Amino acid sequence: MKYTPIIMLILCFAWFGFTRKEQKLIIKSPLAVDTINTISGTFSSYYFTGIDGLGNISTDSINVAEFYPSAVSNQTTSTVSAGDVILNTSTKLDYDGTLLRYFQNTSSSVSMKPLSWNVQGSTYIPAFTYSFTPLYPEFNPGVLPDTSTKSSGITISLGTVTNPDPTLFICTARLTQNSGAIQTIKTINQTAINNTSVFFSASDLSAFNINEDIDIIITLQNYKYATVGTQNFAFITSHYYRKQSYLK
Secondary structure, eight states, rough: OOOOOOOOOOOOOTTTTTHHHHHHHHHBBBBBBSOOOOOEEEEEEOOOOOOOOTTOEEEEEEEEEEEEEEEESTSSOOOOOOEEEEEEETEEEETTTTTTTESSSSSSOOSSSSSSEOOOSSSSSSSSEEEEEOOOOOGGGGGSSSEOGGOOEEEEEEEBBBSEEEEEEEEEEEEETTTTEEEEHHHHHHOOOOOOOEEEEETTTTHHHHHHEEEEEEEEOOOOOOETTTTTEEEEEEEEEEEEEEEH
């Protein structure tokens, strides 16, 4: 069985950070696969870190939730309302009727540790509260290249990843150009948490233009599961890094 999580902010970053539109597109995009669990909903907490070519850093965070009419093995299914969704007892998430998901409408008023999700319930989803202290996976983005050579290919080496969850940890690398119009993505080896690396060959980069910037986007995701009654839910804590690099 497969569960493909939707791999999405309020504050507008500096130009090298993640804009709200980009964040929503990221979260709508399936970037990883859980081959074990079927679920009735997901609760996702995201950190975003952007690094420009000069080493300047911007950060932000957001929380998202979505629910399904029955237990599913992938997120191509339709989503449903679960009544009000409240985070950390006071922050009510907004329901987006177009994307059919709940979004935290502000990143500054909610602590990302610990997290307490309260769902008031609907026909499909029971009312419940679930609290936990999340682990946010991290690595040193300074190891990502400032410049890359298309003809030689690009090796992305992460070095040591801290806070990987033993339940399920998934890591992907994506290269984009022209605001995502050109992109390629690969999953980094999940069994070797430290000193992980992935290689993008010249063939992988065939559509990319030289003498222009590219974005290197690293996604680190931890998964935790909880059963409420007869329903299984996924709690995902993610860290997205974007480094601007010059492609020669």
